[in-house]
Amino acid sequence: MGGGEAAKRWLENIANDRSRDEGNCQSREFKALEQLALSGIQVLQSETGRILCSFVVPKRLADRDGNWHMGAMATVIDDVGAAAIVSIVGWSKSSVDFNISYFSTVMIDEEVEIEGRVLGHKGKLSSVIVEVRKKGSGQIVAMGKQWMKTTFHLARSKSKL
Template sequence: MEDDDDDVSQKVVKWMEMLKKGLGHELEARIFDGVQMDHVEKGLIRCKSVVPKHLSDKDGNWHVGAMATLIDAIGAAAIFSSAPQVKASVLLDISYFSTAKIQEEVEIEAKVVRHKGRLLAAVVVINKKGSTEMVALGKLWMTSSNVQHPPTTSKINPSKL
């Protein structure tokens, strides 16, 4: 069982490294700039980052759109580590509590908290490093994206209209 967890962790780390290199979208590569993974296990990811200047707003705060993209991607990675199938986001809810300035260090934790049928939920928390001051809290629900198609032959009688 532990070998399976190690394999999943390696796949998640590889996927996140690919995003950092820009093999997904340029936006994700920019968002992951400076993100360092501290811990990856089934259903749990811990990262740290320093807010880069290119992800700030006009006031020098970490841009909320950049945080939202990071919360979505790291939450998806935590879910992928728990159930490695292609997933689709069905709900992303983020609450912002404080700001983080350029060059400020933050800690990010994504944890799978619910698995119900084909739905999985993760909570992503961003705190200022070394403090309990929360910057943002994200809740992400995902589901399997492989749609079950009905059989080609049906036992239902066709309409006679």
Template sequence: MGVIATIIDILGAAAIGSSLGEVKAYVCFDISYFSAAKVGEEVEIEAKLLENRDKFSSVSVEVKRKDDGKLIALGKQWMSSVTRTEAHPSKL
């Protein structure tokens, strides 16, 4: 299940970053697992930006079996905006 969590983590952050063009820091990261993917099984992954409020953004990531469309895992992330000075004040 570590691979699925990593995929959800990376694609969720990429969806927010590509939609908003900002660096974000995690506030909440949650995954629900419904079944396991088998070795070599093809999956489809879809990340959707759900909401953007002030400094907070939410995204969902679905991992489904390609052959039957059944849900394997659903990840939800809330992220907060981080300015460059907050992220690395010594590098300004």
């Protein structure tokens, strides 16, 4: 299975509440939160170092003003970034630095595209950027930048930091 296919399967398994055994010790509650935030996400493209998804914001993820809750959006950004890294190294990592800039809001029932791209990978660290854009206009809603780390031995990658 290629890197892109592995990343697609990894993300869809979370969204569809299929168990994943990656040696992590996430609590059942955290996995339920991830599943809640990702349920309904569609992977449009997945290739080595990049994943593109489509998502219609459901009512269950709205804040009191009817916008996509920023915490739910952060969960999606984190997992799409991790999926992009899965496409290169074959498994998920832990976030060690995670920054999100929010530029605009998204109302419930609006469609967004979420694109994760690996910027570099060296040793135990990987860097990824995730952009959330409104589907119709392309307006950037949020941009997440992450450094992720693993304690596992990784195969060599072509990209360098």
